[in-house]
Amino acid sequence: MPTPIPQSEQVVVTVCFAPGEDADWFAASEKVNDLLHANGTPARRYHVRHRRLIGWLTRFLGYYLLDAARRFGAVTMAAGGRKGRLDLTGTAAKAANDAALRWRAWNTHIAAATRPAQPWEDYLAQHHADPTKLRLAEARRRFEQQPRVLAMLALSFDPYELSVYQAGEATYVGLHWRIALIGDALITTDGRLLTPASDSVADQFRFLNDACGYLRSLQSRARLCAVAIA
Template identity: 40%
Template sequence: MLKTPRTVTRTPAVRPKATIRAMVLCLPDELPREALTLHQLDRTFGVQGSLSPRFWASRALRAWHHRQMISLRKGRPVACAGGPVRLLDLDGMLQAAGMGAGIRHQMFSRVVHGTRNATPWHVYESRHLADPDKYPYDTAAADFHHQPRINAIRMHNAATYGAGRFSPGELEMYQAGYMAYQHYSALAAIAGDALITADGVTLAPASDAMADRVTYLEQANRLLATIDPDQRLLAVAL
């Protein structure tokens, strides 16, 4: 007697949407400064957020350049929400972000010493989204947090305040190694989590997975490296 072959139903893979907290806008030439209000940003770009002093102004900035800058602040380095590329110190930002990342990674290595690599959150979240009934969110969160390396990070964060805390969302980047984390942090300092070109094209990672983040950073920084020096950039916190 022939047996009826079993039908295997595969649960489709689900990738959670990427977390977007910082966005960079390439402003069209015809867009006046008066249009850079929260209401106008929403109408023009579909972006609901606030201007963010993410960029550094060039050290060569002079008083007559101030009217070209957006939300210029006092201090050293001089922070601003944006302006023409030629008046921004993007190279300085890259170098500083890379150096800071190197220090954080050294501290991270000490904090997690003796623990095995942990599975990043987006893996558990994908499994939950693929079958919420069989793998509830609370179960996914518990499985993620019960990993020894995650507990080591959480314990460090519980005892630390300010910039010395580690983001669990960067777990994959930390685990990729010292140099990889430096490069990631430097490139992300300029490009943020998403970028809208002057033509209205949105570049963003497909998910929070490191591979998708790297793809986005490659595309965004390739574009930023070739844009006109007079192109205006604007940083928005979402």
């Protein structure tokens, strides 16, 4: 069974609607509440696509979009809307570029100056194997006292992404452009909840690959809505 989404952290759920189905913010909230027993707010994650021939006009129109944001009057981002109006390619490309810059900075300032460290997942597995032998607080202390992890904390890199950073640029970038499109979970048009099977990076990739494939299969008239749960 899929792992329940932790409610202590902010997570993003992508809600999908079939063409012709009611797809406003209230409908998305209902689906999230029914499956996750949680409330959320719209998450403006998607860049908006403008058609080449009439792009000067569509740039200022918010039709088929949910919770659109504007810059100098032009629509730039949205929490969702008709798939054909969302620039999913641009959204993924922006996330990939940002992730590549982060990884290269990490490689220059962290990896070049420190030895590889044991990722958090290893300590967490030891804790789960015998919680009385290795308590969670002690597992966290041992993980964070490693020189590479301390360097990441000092330079504001997320140390809990260590295993993905150490896997290389392509892996790190590949994870983050998928997350930009999907978030942490996806609700299909027929009401199924897709989540990673565990907290491991491998299971996260399996989930994201399946979810991205599902997203590609949707018609351009299908609608999406990204919901942030605190």
